[in-house]
Amino acid sequence: MRTTTGPAAIRRRLLGAGGLVAAAALALAGCSSGTAPTDDSSSTAGDARDELVVATSALPSTFNYDGGTGSGAENEELSRNTMAALIKNVVEVNETSGLPEQNLYEFEGELAESYDVSDDGLVYTFHLRDGVLSQAGNPLDADDVLWSYERKWLAPTATNKSLNNPVITDPLSQFQKIDDLTVSVTIAAEGQGHLLLSLMANNTGYIYDSDLLKEHVTAEDPYAVQWSMENANHGFGAYTVDSFTPGQELILAANPNWYAGELPIQKVTYRVVADPGTRANMVASGDADIAESIRPVDRADLAQTEGVKVTDFAFTNLLVSLGMLTNRAPFDDETVRQAFAYAVPYQSIIDNVYMGAAARRVGFLSPTLPGYSEDSYPDYEYDPDKALELLAEAGVTTPVAFTLTVPNWLPDLEDAAVQIQSYAADAGFDVAINKVSLADYNAGGPAATFDAMLRRNYAIVQSPTYVLNLLFNPDNGHTRWVSEEYRSIIAEANAQSDALAPETVDLWLEAERLRLEEMPLTVIAAVPQLNAFRADVQGHVNRSDNAIQFSNLSIGAE
Amino acid sequence: MAATTAAPAIRVRSVQWGRALRLGLPLIPVLLLVIVAVFGPAWVPYDPERIVAPPYRAPGGEHWFGTDSNGMDIFSRTLAATRLNVVVATITALAATLGGMVLGLTIGMGESASGVWGVLFRGIARILDLFEAVPAVVIALVVVAFSGTSIPSLVLVLSIVLMSTQARLVRTEVLAVRNEAFVDAARMTGQSEAGLTIRHVLPHSAMPAMENAPVVFGQAVILTASLGFLGVGLPPPTPEWGAMIAQGAADAAVGRWWPATFPSIALILAVVIVAFLIPRLLRGRRGRSQG
Numbered sequence: 001m002r003t004t005t006g007p008a009a010i011r012r013r014l015l016g017a018g019g020l021v022a023a024a025a026l027a028l029a030g031c032s033s034g035t036a037p038t039d040d041s042s043s044t045a046g047d048a049r050d051e052l053v054v055a056t057s058a059l060p061s062t063f064n065y066d067g068g069t070g071s072g073a074e075n076e077e078l079s080r081n082t083m084a085a086l087i088k089n090v091v092e093v094n095e096t097s098g099l100p101e102q103n104l105y106e107f108e109g110e111l112a113e114s115y116d117v118s119d120d121g122l123v124y125t126f127h128l129r130d131g132v133l134s135q136a137g138n139p140l141d142a143d144d145v146l147w148s149y150e151r152k153w154l155a156p157t158a159t160n161k162s163l164n165n166p167v168i169t170d171p172l173s174q175f176q177k178i179d180d181l182t183v184s185v186t187i188a189a190e191g192q193g194h195l196l197l198s199l200m201a202n203n204t205g206y207i208y209d210s211d212l213l214k215e216h217v218t219a220e221d222p223y224a225v226q227w228s229m230e231n232a233n234h235g236f237g238a239y240t241v242d243s244f245t246p247g248q249e250l251i252l253a254a255n256p257n258w259y260a261g262e263l264p265i266q267k268v269t270y271r272v273v274a275d276p277g278t279r280a281n282m283v284a285s286g287d288a289d290i291a292e293s294i295r296p297v298d299r300a301d302l303a304q305t306e307g308v309k310v311t312d313f314a315f316t317n318l319l320v321s322l323g324m325l326t327n328r329a330p331f332d333d334e335t336v337r338q339a340f341a342y343a344v345p346y347q348s349i350i351d352n353v354y355m356g357a358a359a360r361r362v363g364f365l366s367p368t369l370p371g372y373s374e375d376s377y378p379d380y381e382y383d384p385d386k387a388l389e390l391l392a393e394a395g396v397t398t399p400v401a402f403t404l405t406v407p408n409w410l411p412d413l414e415d416a417a418v419q420i421q422s423y424a425a426d427a428g429f430d431v432a433i434n435k436v437s438l439a440d441y442n443a444g445g446p447a448a449t450f451d452a453m454l455r456r457n458y459a460i461v462q463s464p465t466y467v468l469n470l471l472f473n474p475d476n477g478h479t480r481w482v483s484e485e486y487r488s489i490i491a492e493a494n495a496q497s498d499a500l501a502p503e504t505v506d507l508w509l510e511a512e513r514l515r516l517e518e519m520p521l522t523v524i525a526a527v528p529q530l531n532a533f534r535a536d537v538q539g540h541v542n543r544s545d546n547a548i549q550f551s552n553l554s555i556g557a558e
Numbered sequence: 559m560a561a562t563t564a565a566p567a568i569r570v571r572s573v574q575w576g577r578a579l580r581l582g583l584p585l586i587p588v589l590l591l592v593i594v595a596v597f598g599p600a601w602v603p604y605d606p607e608r609i610v611a612p613p614y615r616a617p618g619g620e621h622w623f624g625t626d627s628n629g630m631d632i633f634s635r636t637l638a639a640t641r642l643n644v645v646v647a648t649i650t651a652l653a654a655t656l657g658g659m660v661l662g663l664t665i666g667m668g669e670s671a672s673g674v675w676g677v678l679f680r681g682i683a684r685i686l687d688l689f690e691a692v693p694a695v696v697i698a699l700v701v702v703a704f705s706g707t708s709i710p711s712l713v714l715v716l717s718i719v720l721m722s723t724q725a726r727l728v729r730t731e732v733l734a735v736r737n738e739a740f741v742d743a744a745r746m747t748g749q750s751e752a753g754l755t756i757r758h759v760l761p762h763s764a765m766p767a768m769e770n771a772p773v774v775f776g777q778a779v780i781l782t783a784s785l786g787f788l789g790v791g792l793p794p795p796t797p798e799w800g801a802m803i804a805q806g807a808a809d810a811a812v813g814r815w816w817p818a819t820f821p822s823i824a825l826i827l828a829v830v831i832v833a834f835l836i837p838r839l840l841r842g843r844r845g846r847s848q849g
Contacts, residue, residue: 004799068718191632205559273807274759275807275811276806276808277807277810277811277812278811280807280811281812295808295811297613298808298812301812317605348609352609352612352628352629408789411627411805411808414794415628417629418609418628418630418794418795419609419628421795422607422608422609422628423609425608432793433793433794433795435793437788511667
């Protein structure tokens with residue numbers, strides 16, 4: 001008789017488990033197809049070629065950001081494709097890369113046909129397009145704009161208030177309805193105009209279908225935030241959510257009401273494929289048109305694969321950085337922080353983790369900022385001797401031990417942490433790596449529980465004041481770095497009449513230089529977008545939100 | 559006559575040799591595993607936690623098993639991981655077996671009692687059944703979420719998870735032994751329940767759990783690897799087979815087969831050696847002593 005609990009039975013189960021592990025590992029190793037394309041001509045998604053298949057690592061967790069739980073690239077990309085703002089950044093072909101990229105300093109109408117600015121630079125008037133319909137078929141009007149901003153501020157879970165500081169502080173008084181298709185926004189200082197437009201052109205400025213959402217308002221949910229988190233298609237975006245199977249598949253369909261007319265891509269099917277190597281294989285073999293969240297090493301392989309392309313933009317705002325908690329040892333000492341900045345193997349991370357495709361960056365400000373220069377910045381490169389010298393100067397015992405926290409869903413950051421641990425050992429630091437889940441990572445950073453943490457993120461709003469403030473909120477910034485001098489320089493820059501004038505740019509650079517000297521955080525590199533496309537997918541634009549905007553795409557010969 | 563007496567002698571010697579071979583052959587891989595676990599980290603050509611070369615060097619003369627995504631030597635890491643995985647599994651097997659004996663004895667002796675204690679022990683017995691019904695890795699994931707990931711907490715988690723099997727084996731034996739005549743006789747001599755449990759019940763109930771200890775060892779190796787594979791194991795870059803397999807799995811999918819293959823082979827070998835050859839060895843020795 002076969003027993004179910006005796007040693008023999010357990011051994012049988014163990015054999016099964018061992019066999020399973022063996023089979024899985026060896027099957028992966030032995031049966032892989034490499035990255036060679038199987039059939040270039042059979043590229044996916046049916047015969048119509050107005051459909052795309054996207055292999056992704058995860059699906060959005062919400063249909064709306066305002067619940068305060070919508071961070072993540074998947075949510076960002078969904079909102080970018082299903083929502084729309086009054087304006088957008090102008091897209092131009094970059095001379096260096098030959099690829100379409102956002103001009104971060106020029107704007108044009110999206111849901112608004114145009115906008116104009118008063119002579120004193122304080123009043124922005126937006127002229128809405130006539131006849132624009134929402135995904136639900138409701139017409140766009142000034143009330144949608146006012147209600148959207150009211151919701152962004154007054155909904156109990158609203159997260160927009162701090163993001164819009166200091167330019168929009170009270171939308172109820174700053175936003176005025178001139179007529180059904182005209183809205184004005186008044187700001188306090190002329191120099192904040194670029195920040196206003198940057199905010200209104202991105203996810204912070206999406207306009208909701210107020211007619212639809214008001215139908216779902218309840219006493220507990222006065223702005224239908226909860227409803228819109230669970231129900232899609234409440235905006236004016238280019239695509240509608242056609243179907244959603246959690247954890248498996250999301251299908252977007254072109255919005256027939258889209259203001260700009262018929263879209264070249266009519267249907268987008270996201271398929272969840274957990275393994276990054278398999279996602280890379282799918283785009284190589286033509287089983288997917290786009291692979292998202294691939295590993296840098298797979299990106300490098302795919303760049304050499306026939307029928308596949310990756311995008312080498314001249315500039316990305318996708319920055320890997322390492323923040324140090326400045327209000328407790330060991331990083332409460334500025335000299336120790338500087339020493340650690342010399343212990344980070346920047347070039348090794350670029351070469352070994354990002355396969356040479358990343359670019360060394362030291363600051364958060366965009367290099368595209370007019371007059372940008374790093375000449376005044378301290379020169380931090382890997383220099384173990386310099387690090388040891390600084391540690392001796394600080395009078396601390398070496399090795400300086402601390403824990404470096406990395407998110408467990410970004411393998412490139414784990415690899416970067418291992419590089420840091422290995423190289424920093426020669427520079428007087430004993431680094432323990434702590435891999436944490438999404439929830440622990442998102443909670444621990446703002447709560448200042450990590451000695452140091454690696455991040456890979458981007459400032460969607462590429463206005464200098466936004467970028468410089470984003471990670472250094474004294475209340476919940478993960479470094480807890482407080483510098484009155486830094487704040488006063490930014491305040492002085494904000495008071496200038498033109499945020500992009502040479503003298504103002506000098507102030508932005510001065511703030512960045514100060515941050516680099518006091519070193520609460522070291523920027524390691526700007527990394528490439530980790531997507532790959534079939535060669536016939538055209539039109540991907542380098543956006544500050546790093547999302548793929550399907551309304552820009554088409555399928556055809558290069 | 560000489561010929562007739564020599565044949566049985568040769569037969570006896572060949573039987574002895576055959577028995578020695580049957581006992582000795584399984585011993586060789588077991589000894590090899592122990593030697594690798596003890597001395598392996600000292601033999602490795604490179605520091606298993608340092609970057610020593612560019613990433614993804616294919617297996618070759620300089621790096622026999624190649625290098626991984628970080629540029630660490632896979633041969634050194636696979637060897638170094640042997641000690642960690644074997645030590646964790648050995649301590650787990652000992653702790654789970656000892657804990658399981660205590661628990662199994664206590665429940666087995668106590669669950670026939672009337673009143674609250676009886677209810678309590680019978681309840682614990684059902685909980686042990688429940689543990690058996692839920693995949694160990696799921697329980698381990700939950701416990702790790704609270705205890706964190708370090709070698710002591712990993713051992714604790716694995717011991718708790720695997721103790722239930724040992725406890726159930728002992729309890730089953732206790733239920734049979736506790737009503738034997740020799741136990742009643744001991745009870746009638748005035749021995750306390752605790753005393754007769756330890757002196758008379760334990761020696762007759764512990765053997766199944768002890769025989770199962772190598773299996774627990776194997777389970778511990780696989781569970782450690784599973785937790786590492788699921789990303790909740792020991793912190794990187796600790797050399798551990800499961801984490802190495804997890805790290806290399808995505809590489810295997812795109813043709814870089816070596817980062818996952820070598821730790822997979824090591825894992826399989828260790829489990830086979832301990833879970834299958836050691837019990838065979840024990841059975842052989844017991845058979846000899848009985849013979």
